Amino acid sequence: MKIAFELNGIKQEIDYLPDRRVVDLLREELGYTGTKEACGSGECGACTILVDGVSKLSCLMLAAQLQGRSITTIEGMSPGKKLHPIQQAFVDKGAVQCGFCSPGMLMATVDLLQRNPAPDRQQIRAALSGNLCRCTGYQKIIDAVESAAAEMRDKL
Amino acid sequence: MSQVFLPHTLEELWTIKQENPAALIMAGGTDLLVKIRDRKLPPAVILALENIAELRQIERQDGEICIGSMVTHQQLLDSPIIQTQLPVLHQAVAVLGSPPIRHMGTIGGNICTASPAGDTLPPLYVLNAGLELKNAATSRLLPIQDFIQGPGQTLLGSNEILYKIRISIPAPHSQGFYFKVGQRKALAIAICSMASLLQFAEDKRILEGRFAWGSTGPTVMRFPEVENTLIGEKLSPIILGRLGQSMAALVSPISDVRASAEYRRLLASKLPLKIWQSLI
Numbered sequence: 001m002k003i004a005f006e007l008n009g010i011k012q013e014i015d016y017l018p019d020r021r022v023v024d025l026l027r028e029e030l031g032y033t034g035t036k037e038a039c040g041s042g043e044c045g046a047c048t049i050l051v052d053g054v055s056k057l058s059c060l061m062l063a064a065q066l067q068g069r070s071i072t073t074i075e076g077m078s079p080g081k082k083l084h085p086i087q088q089a090f091v092d093k094g095a096v097q098c099g100f101c102s103p104g105m106l107m108a109t110v111d112l113l114q115r116n117p118a119p120d121r122q123q124i125r126a127a128l129s130g131n132l133c134r135c136t137g138y139q140k141i142i143d144a145v146e147s148a149a150a151e152m153r154d155k156l
Numbered sequence: 157m158s159q160v161f162l163p164h165t166l167e168e169l170w171t172i173k174q175e176n177p178a179a180l181i182m183a184g185g186t187d188l189l190v191k192i193r194d195r196k197l198p199p200a201v202i203l204a205l206e207n208i209a210e211l212r213q214i215e216r217q218d219g220e221i222c223i224g225s226m227v228t229h230q231q232l233l234d235s236p237i238i239q240t241q242l243p244v245l246h247q248a249v250a251v252l253g254s255p256p257i258r259h260m261g262t263i264g265g266n267i268c269t270a271s272p273a274g275d276t277l278p279p280l281y282v283l284n285a286g287l288e289l290k291n292a293a294t295s296r297l298l299p300i301q302d303f304i305q306g307p308g309q310t311l312l313g314s315n316e317i318l319y320k321i322r323i324s325i326p327a328p329h330s331q332g333f334y335f336k337v338g339q340r341k342a343l344a345i346a347i348c349s350m351a352s353l354l355q356f357a358e359d360k361r362i363l364e365g366r367f368a369w370g371s372t373g374p375t376v377m378r379f380p381e382v383e384n385t386l387i388g389e390k391l392s393p394i395i396l397g398r399l400g401q402s403m404a405a406l407v408s409p410i411s412d413v414r415a416s417a418e419y420r421r422l423l424a425s426k427l428p429l430k431i432w433q434s435l436i
Contacts, residue, residue: 001160018160019202021189041190043343048256054230055256060189064160065204108255129342130254 005066007032008076018064023047025063026073034074034103038132045131048104049073055111074103077110085155086110089148090141097135104131109145117153121146160202166210170292172203173315179203181317183226183265186257205317211264214238219325225264225318229253229276232263241325244332244351245279251336252276254343264318270304271345273371277304278351279334281368281376283323290319297322306374327363330355335430336370337423339414346371347415348423352431354391362386367399372407372424379406391435396428403428 001018004011007030016025026032026049036046040059047058050072078084083091086109096102105128112119112127119127124145125138133141161179163169173179179201182188191197205211211226214235221241223232229249232238238246252275253261266276267287277300285300291313303311312318326332333352338344349370355363365386369377382402389395404425409417 019158019199040193042186042253042257045254045256054259056260057186057256060185060260062160062185062189062202062204064162065185065206067162111255126342127255130256 001064003063003067005068006070008072016063018062020063022049022058022061022063022066022071025066026058032073032075036100036103038100043132044101045104045108045128046101048107048131050107050110053111053114055108072107072110074106077106085151086113086145086148089144089151093140093144093147095137095140095144097133097137101131101133101135105133105141109148112145113149113152117156118149119145158199158201160204162204162207164207164209166208166290169203169205169208169317170315174292176201176203177314181205181268183268184228184261185265186253186261187265187269187271205264211319216241216325221323221325223263223321223323225267225320226262227264229258229261229263229266230255233258242279242283242323242332244282244334244353245276245323247332247334248275248279248336248349248351251334251341251344257343263321267300267303267321268310268312268318270306270308270310270375272307272373272375273346273349274376275334275336275346275349275370277376278349278368278370279332280321280323281378282332282351282353282366283326284366286322287318288320288322289313289316291315291317295319301375301378304375326353327355329357329363333431333434335427337427345414348372348409348420348427350424350427350430352428354386354431360390362389362391365399367403367428369403369407369424372409372420374408377407379403382406391432393429393432396432400425400428 004013023037026035038044038046042057042060048055049058108131124142161172182202182204205226211224213224215222229252232249266274280300286297287303331354336346336349351368353366357363365383404421407424409420411417
């Protein structure tokens, strides 16, 4: 099946199996391995991507559903070499341990800050409640989101 | 490989369904795709409803709110109509799944999955929701408690889809409550849940009290004979405690990986007290 969609701002037209999952399309067909898979059943958030700007789980989406959509993965978070302010805050605050949950955490954070540019810590926890960190580094992740939100508000 | 169809109109949908009678209907996919992957369902042609715009609307018509079956949980959370008119449903979707699950999962999917733990179900039972089912030729309206027959079992016909959920706006001076006990706050499948809709008279006496219990039987359960004992009473911890005792004697929970039947029964007896706790 021919599927036309936009990946990180670049138009794609590929021939792929419609019933394979989006996470498989990204990782195995297109080589975008930044998006991770852990549970494969919607409970861990590692595979979170943005579909038309909204956080969704790429392990629970079929390739055919991408037709006409625009998606963002961790690879497209920041153009060029400079990190996105949220990525930079994760580095500065020590919010990355093994790093496996980070792409999903970052995508979930983009979604949160679009909806609410000034979340409190409880709102951050709720917004990231679908993303598991098996290193259990949650406090620093919340610190990073808080700091990124402040930084991004200052730039507005 | 299986084919995946994403029709944009109901007309296209009926044609595809006629040509592929065994096609599985997919709403948000958050349950269906997990079941297919776990081989609980055989691979089949998939017919996804997500591009059919008329299924994605929340409308208010006179005293009734119509929710399209493909309205996502996030849409319900963000909707001022749901926030102000159906707070019991709003409270339930606020604790359903996680943000990305709420962005994908739909109210129609939650109903047709017919899990006794489905978070939207107890609110829809106390709201006496009507379900409009549609096929190519006609439509019919069924109360939700008749539509859901058991775990994963509904009266959805093989040529039908759930089209809209119709809910009469609760009477003035009504208050809605939803409480759920899970193993954690997010992504929790309810161990026991309870929705309640209480309608009060001017003198604060209860005119009508409705209670629905999740995860304590094969379907969500209501016990009108116990509900009726509240009529004319004033809300108090004693009344709610007594109600919980009566309800707990009637529920039929099972023991499973999440909790024992005894614990579920204990929760069922205590959850009504949360109403008092939330009001003081």
